[in-house]
Amino acid sequence: MSATEAPALLAEGITSGYTEVPIIRDVSVSVARGEIVTIIGPNGAGKSTLLKTIFGFLQARTGRVFVDGTEVTGMPPERLVRRGLAFVPQTNNIFASLSVRENLTMGGFTLRDEVEPRIDRVLGLFPLLAPRLRERAGRLSGGQRQTLALARALMLDPSVLLLDEPSASLSPVMVESVFAHVAAINQQGTAVLMIEQNARHALAVSHRGYVLANGENRLEGPAAALLQSDDVRRLYLGE
């Protein structure tokens, strides 16, 4: 990242939680343009809280969030998507009662026109969805749902994609395919910030990584270096 170019996403000194007691304290992460960044950490480290705070579902007690150098602290999700942020929750990440096509249309809700070309473009990335456009999304298999969830989030061509444990509860084959998708999305120029339990796989496709523990920044560095780090290997990779 050059000094003059603002990062695609910057969260600085975030303190946040659901109640009086903060779950994360003074946490900072940044994602440069075109970068894949993974946050790993044990259960309860506050990874999801951080993502939800960045995306405006939770209000930060302290700290600031910037997208492409513009401050967006406290902005609600429905406005953040217009600033180029997109979010795929870990669960309930599709509209189960809507058709696959309607899911994509809703992903492009803020587009006034050009919805159809965008659908075609997204289907180009995920051709498996094409024959299922008229199907109810709730009837899709686990892997297909995850694919649709990614496709919905990509409808607005976001500059930064936030992923909450994209590989959770998927079969090993589907895990491979989801991370391949993430890499492919990134190839198109979208920066990715994801949190993952599956640290080895996630770091393997990432440029950089953060380790969060007890709601605080513990480690940060290039993904390859984290994979080699003794602490990470012992604590998160089970070696």
Next chain:
Amino acid sequence: MASVADRNLVERRDDAGSGQAAELARRLGQAAPWVVLGILGVWSAVALTEQFVVGIIVGSLYALSAVGLTLIYGIARVSHFAQGDVMMLSAYLGFFVLTGSLAGAGATDVTLPVALEMLPWANERIWLFSFGYGLVLAIAIAAVVAVPILLAIDRVVYRPLLARGASTAIVAVSSLGIAIAIRGVMLLVWGPSGRRYSEGIRDTVELPGLPRIVADQFFIIATAAVLAVATYLLLYRTRLGTAMRATADNPDLARASGIDTASVRRWTWAIGGFLTAVAGCLLALQSQLSPDLGFLLLLPIFAAAILGGIGSPHGAFIGGLVVGVVGETTVGAGWIGPGYKLAVTFVVLIVVILFRPSGLFGSRS
């Protein structure tokens, strides 16, 4: 090794066998209410045609209101116990703009010097209806006026409660409070005695193969049908409608897709309120205006929405028709006294819910 593999194979086949049987049983259970309701419907249409037709008329009123109720429940997350009283209030608003009448001191009415009735030919009867264009206009105005009233109630009562994390039960009880308040206003402004939109003669019409029905009832059915189709098209063919369904399905994901859910909520109250208000005016046309009538309708309307699968608009519509027909045919055929109409309706509701816990059109999850 081979034997182990064989045994696995056999066991798996057994699993598949019992799985298929269970799946078949489940599907039969799912289909049973449809089959039974279908047979009863066709039978009553043939054997008790007169009661069936009345049931459809009354049912179409329930249906409209139940669609409003189910939209408000599904999207605004309010179990709206004031639904019946909002219907009646709208009916009175229509009465007021039509006649300009308010209850005065004592037994006499106060009549304002301006009212729709005073427009030229406003009460000139259209076709065989008992009313003229004045009432049609009055219903439209009442339905439009009901919208800001409901939006204000949502803004002042339900939304602040939900924003503070109030439970479904608390919001429901608060809506009961709104219901009682609305009834108080109706009693105060229009008095306790029943009123009618017009005192004119009610002509009947006879169509080949059908019993004689009051001409006004054609207006009721036609209006309900047009509004039901319009609501369907809105929900399934427009961007707003899809956003409404998306918000009902998954509000957080709707926000993450850039949908302004607060605005979707306002639209829901507007559309749901409009349907409810028209249903109330049509109900008053079918029977009469009375401050208590709305509350009496609350149970059948909830029954209709739950029977259809709460949150499902087409379910609520079908549910309304079923509730209407079941009530009218069992009572009309003389099998039971009129006092048990609601009891029979609820027996049907309970049986359907036992087989399909989420209603006829409810999602299975």
